[in-house]
């Protein structure tokens with residue numbers, strides 16, 4: 001009888017789960033091709049080992065990370081108990097090689113059963129403390145399906161409790177294969193031993209069947225809920241962008257007008273435009289809210305939450321299934337994602353800072369899908385915030401977002417007391433680096449002061465460098481992040497032609513956005529250069545004693561990590577090292593720093609867009625800097641410098657920041673130590 005009941009439970013659940021999994025496979029694979037997802041096998045295997053088995057990203061949040069890791073590792077061990085449970089349907093003394101013999105396995109099974117129960121207790125406390133009903137938008141679970149999470153906690157509890165109960169009864173009946181090492185089972189056995197043999201027989205069978213029923217019910221529930229990630233997360237991670245979905249945008253579509261047809265679609269405008277990997281991303285979201293918790297847009301009251309964006313797209317994907325797969329599917333939905341599924345204010349609020357990508361434990365690639373949707377709006381619908389028009393026109397006509405023109409690009413050199421070679425044809429052999437100044441560095445009054453400092457420091461350090469002057473043009477980054485891929489590629493190809501004709505090999509750039517474009521994005525258009533950021537060069541010059549900071553700069557300095565230097569390009573150490581080399585400088589970190597650094601609000605072309613909803617991102621970051629008590633805010637990006645300087649000036653005008661507070665690039669602070 002026990003066998004019959006067990007088999008019926010198994011078959012019914014397997015049919016439901018199997019049908020659902022087939023449906024999910026069909027829906028996810030209905031997406032467009034996603035090339036490049038199987039290269040770098042070593043990196044993918046390592047990702048699987050470190051992120052899935054090692055739970056690396058989850059462990060970044062210590063308490064929930066440990067609880068999740070213990071539950072995950074526990075379930076790997078408890079896979080043996082599932083085999084034991086099904087085996088016990090056939091024979092109470094079921095055993096196969098490795099399973100059902102040695103005490104070490106019994107111990108591990110019990111040990112992890114207890115750890116899982118403790119972890120569930122931790123999850124319960126965390127969920128109650130972080131309940132969206134109490135903390136509203138401050139809860140990372142705001143907008144998540146919290147009901148399903150409670151069902152899963154209950155389900156896992158039942159798996160462990162029923163397991164311990166039938167094992168305890170087995171121990172009392174004398175056919176439990178593990179000795180006292182299975183301590184928890186024996187402890188429970190001692191509690192129910194007094195019930196007698198008959199009762200223990202009933203308990204064994206009842207809880208064995210219950211255990212199988214809960215496991216199989218859990219299996220079915222998982223395939224219908226956000227806990228699908230149990231199956232999809234390992235796949236999503238192994239097919240994810242390696243090493244991470246930051247730096248370059250993933251795709252560079254062919255924009256050559258001569259090779260385009262009227263049917264070409266740029267970006268993502270309807271759900272069927274997503275790739276299968278983007279569909280897999282949607283199906284994998286655990287609704288954990290780690291991305292939402294870090295998002296500068298969400299944290300300043302904007303409607304954009306990367307989690308809610310992913311959930312909205314996922315819900316729409318599932319709703320659209322009849323149009324995408326199965327009999328009668330037209331393969332098209334005709335439903336515009338923006339604004340029907342994703343509000344325009346959500347789409348344009350993103351600064352492409354990458355905090356979501358960095359935080360996501362299952363490697364969802366938020367920025368690519370956001371920029372894909374922007375591309376569609378800009379290139380297919382010609383719809384984008386009107387204020388961006390001026391910036392785009394300026395880049396196209398004048399080669400810089402402010403429209404000041406190429407002729408002004410040498411103005412910053414006028415106050416230098418040495419000549420900066422301007423490369424007019426091929427770069428001379430005795431000039432090692434091209435200094436890519438960038439639009440802000442050349443044309444913005446505040447940023448150009450940093451440029452002058454960098455030039456003087458390079459000169460003092462004996463670095464031979466030249467500049468392109470009027471031949472330099474915007475890298476195209478602001479246009480690209482806004483979605484205007486066409487303008488980006490025009491700019492990029494023009495610059496690549498200039499750089500290649502000048503036979504440039506090595507580039508120093510002061511703007512992390514320029515570093516990112518030239519180093520990571522130009523290669524796909526034929527531009528291959530060795531690019532380093534000025535903070536890296538300065539750190540090297542200091543370590544080689546070519547620059548020796550000596551005069552004290554007595555200040556407490558807090559360093560703001562530019563997103564495109566830190567998260568996108570993993571440069572965290574060198575700017576800090578430059579600051580720490582300056583005598584008198586005391587550094588303090590903001591609460592959000594390094595990979596958790598908070599955006600200044602300028603990335604993703606947000607620098608040129610109105611910010612009318614919620615608190616301004618630069619003001620939030622400025623307030624975070626003020627909280628440290630520092631008297632200098634330092635950074636290593638002209639955009640960040642401008643945004644934070646605006647923020648500090650606003651607070652100074654309000655009287656909430658000291659008039660002495662300064663915002664300076666690390667190069668400027670270093671130069672003070674060399675010149676004072």
Ligand code: SF4
Pocket residue numbers: 291294295296297298304305306349350351352353354355356357366367
């Ligand atoms: S990239 Fe930054 S601003 Fe955009 S959704 Fe992610 S965390 Fe939010």
Ligand code: SF4
Pocket residue numbers: 284285286287288289290291292306307310356359360361362363364
């Ligand atoms: S996108 Fe990633 S970080 Fe955000 S809620 Fe989903 S799983 Fe969590």
